[in-house]
Amino acid sequence: MRVLLRNPRRELELAGPVTVAKLLGQLELNRESVLVVRGDTLVPGDAVLSDDDVVEIRPVISGGAA
């Protein structure tokens, strides 16, 4: 599967099947800090991603709250 990451923008090619929760664990990402987006919707933690999937792991933390 193709995984798009941000800040910095980069792309990873990873093997499926794998659950979203496990994928985030492998990438050492906190589930509180990201959303997983596939197409125009979200993918929950227990969803299984396959080799054909393209997902974006979108950070949700913003820091300009001055």
Add this chain to the structure above:
Amino acid sequence: MKCTVCRGPAVIDLRRHNANFCADHLVRFCRDQVAKAIDNHDMLAPGERVLVAVSGGKDSLALWDLLLELGYDAEGMTIGLGIGEYSEASTAAAVAFADERGLALHRVDLRGEYGYDIPTAAAVTRRVPCSSCGMSKRHLIDKAALDGGFDVVATGHNLDDEAAVLLGNVLHWQTEYLGRQLPVLPARDGFPRKVKPLVRLGERETAAYCVLRGIDYIVDECPMAEGNRHLRYKEALNGIEAGSPGTKHAFYFEFLDKAAGLFTPEAAESRADLRPCASCGAPTTGDVCAFCRLVERVADAEPVPVELVRRGGRGRGRRRVAAGRGDR
């Protein structure tokens, strides 16, 4: 995973609420939480004109959309900060949101109207960029609200923002800031009323709301905020939240219930000697307000590119701003 409400397929789990939601019920959940915040804290009254501070990010666009969905008369205001491509993309997101819905968006451009931008202000003042950025935004939003006859300013501060600011203010015991870290700041002394209708929503929830509502917001982080203290506090809180869901909510709302009132006299005292700025008339504790002093200071400065002042760049030796944060 099934939606807690309708048992259809869920798209998100919210552990702090012990709930999962499908797209429709997540959107409804966000509306309910905003309506509850507005009601609980008497933020807005029917018929009031609301000016929404719009950055083009997830929180401000979600806020504008939610207020309109709840039936409020809400116009937007966005400020061109001059932070390179980031500011261009932010403004474009705000303009696209307004244009697609036929909404009024008031625009101010720092460079065009006041002769400076945030990278240049940061370089000239030798302070972190968030300092002049926050001060400029607060001043110009207040001015736009008062000049435009708006009843209230709504900002997109969410639960994560408030919990992170609270953590910073507590760690450094910024008691004056603690006394005014409230969801509603009443109008007074030339300041418009300000409200934070997103205080019951985390930023994962506002981001999810935007994705599910098809709101195209700027996802990339401000290049000048990278690695700042506020982000580090958020990461620390999210680390705690992962093991103890609901911690951020309890931290902030228990503070409001049990402690905020202890600090309000000190906050009020610090505001006792406000007077009109000799240059623009805005309330200030000195003769000339911080905004007018900044405009004068940067008037003759050559524009400085973002790359030269972004965090980790040449500006590492900049002076540090006060650890805490207030809202005005």
